[in-house]
Amino acid sequence: MMQNIDxxxxxxNADNLWLVNLTLxxxxxxxxxxxxxxDFRNLxxxxxxxxxxxISQFFLIPLVTFIMIWLIKPxxxxxxxxxxxxxxPGGNISNFFTKLAGGNAALSVSLTAFASIASLIMTPLNFAxxxxxxxxxxxLLKTVKLDPLEVANFVLLILGIPLIIGMVINNYHNxxxxxLARILKPVSILIFLAFIIGAFANNFSxxxxxxxxxxxxVIFHNAILLFTGFSFARIFxxxxxxxxxxxxxxxxQNAGLGLLLVFSxxxxxxxxxxxxxxxxxWDILSGLLISFFWxxxxxxx
Numbered sequence: 269m270m271q272n273i274d275x276x277x278x279x280x281n282a283d284n285l286w287l288v289n290l291t292l293x294x295x296x297x298x299x300x301x302x303x304x305x306x307d308f309r310n311l312x313x314x315x316x317x318x319x320x321x322x323i324s325q326f327f328l329i330p331l332v333t334f335i336m337i338w339l340i341k342p343x344x345x346x347x348x349x350x351x352x353x354x355x356x357p358g359g360n361i362s363n364f365f366t367k368l369a370g371g372n373a374a375l376s377v378s379l380t381a382f383a384s385i386a387s388l389i390m391t392p393l394n395f396a397x398x399x400x401x402x403x404x405x406x407x408l409l410k411t412v413k414l415d416p417l418e419v420a421n422f423v424l425l426i427l428g429i430p431l432i433i434g435m436v437i438n439n440y441h442n443x444x445x446x447x448l449a450r451i452l453k454p455v456s457i458l459i460f461l462a463f464i465i466g467a468f469a470n471n472f473s474x475x476x477x478x479x480x481x482x483x484x485x486v487i488f489h490n491a492i493l494l495f496t497g498f499s500f501a502r503i504f505x506x507x508x509x510x511x512x513x514x515x516x517x518x519x520x521q522n523a524g525l526g527l528l529l530v531f532s533x534x535x536x537x538x539x540x541x542x543x544x545x546x547x548x549x550w551d552i553l554s555g556l557l558i559s560f561f562w563x564x565x566x567x568x569x
Contacts, residue, residue, distance in 0.1 A: 355395035527545060
């Protein structure tokens with residue numbers, strides 16, 4: 269019964285999420301091994317892609333999500349989960365997908381860095397604002413208070429430290445960095461997938477019983493966000509390279525942070541937890557699919 273969905277208790281240990289984030293930092297490190305300071309200097313000379321990416325991440329995603337919710341009218345806690353996903357910054361695994369897809373890795377890293385830091389303000393702001401715009405979710409919505417130190421540690425752990433170390437190694441030991449990246453990137457992704465599969469296995473029966481509530485909604489939501497990012501970049505005349513990058517940065521969200529917030533501030537509310545948890549799984553599948561597709565296509569312009 270739909271009215272019982274918020275009674276779902278997902279087998280989730282918030283402490284394990286830090287292990288997942290450590291794995292994501294390994295992914296970030298592998299990507300950073302291919303990034304040089306010249307990549308960022310080139311972005312500063314042409315800031316348009318960064319501006320387009322920021323607008324897409326912090327303004328388009330919440331707006332498109334609100335329109336979807338207003339039209340579809342999902343169960344309130346599920347809608348709140350959609351707002352949570354939309355308010356989170358882009359996932360740093362998007363950097364790996366961008367690299368795999370043949371996108372602009374330096375742009376992807378820049379956007380992930382900015383979005384992760386800005387999430388200190390923008391995540392609670394977007395979540396509260398858009399959640400209150402929709403009456404059914406405004407009834408459920410509580411005040412979201414993020415511990416700045418906790419979030420800062422999160423950003424530093426999964427992005428700052430691996431980014432700096434990877435770039436330093438690339439700058440001073442370029443040949444070694446390239447050799448290490450070839451080994452580290454696939455290994456780190458396999459480790460990350462193992463974490464996700466393990467978490468899914470612990471909740472397999474629960475997911476099978478309730479997945480129909482969020483299955484098509486998550487897939488549709490993710491597809492719309494990917495299309496939104498790609499189209500927005502295309503409208504403003506960005507290169508095909510950057511169109512792919514903006515699409516991935518817009519469509520691949522940090523569902524890990526979303527889960528942490530759901531369990532920290534909403535006591536694992538069933539509908540929210542179910543949607544965000546499935547987002548964490550589908551994010552990987554859709555990211556791999558679209559990256560593989562784009563990796564086989566030639567750059568158009």
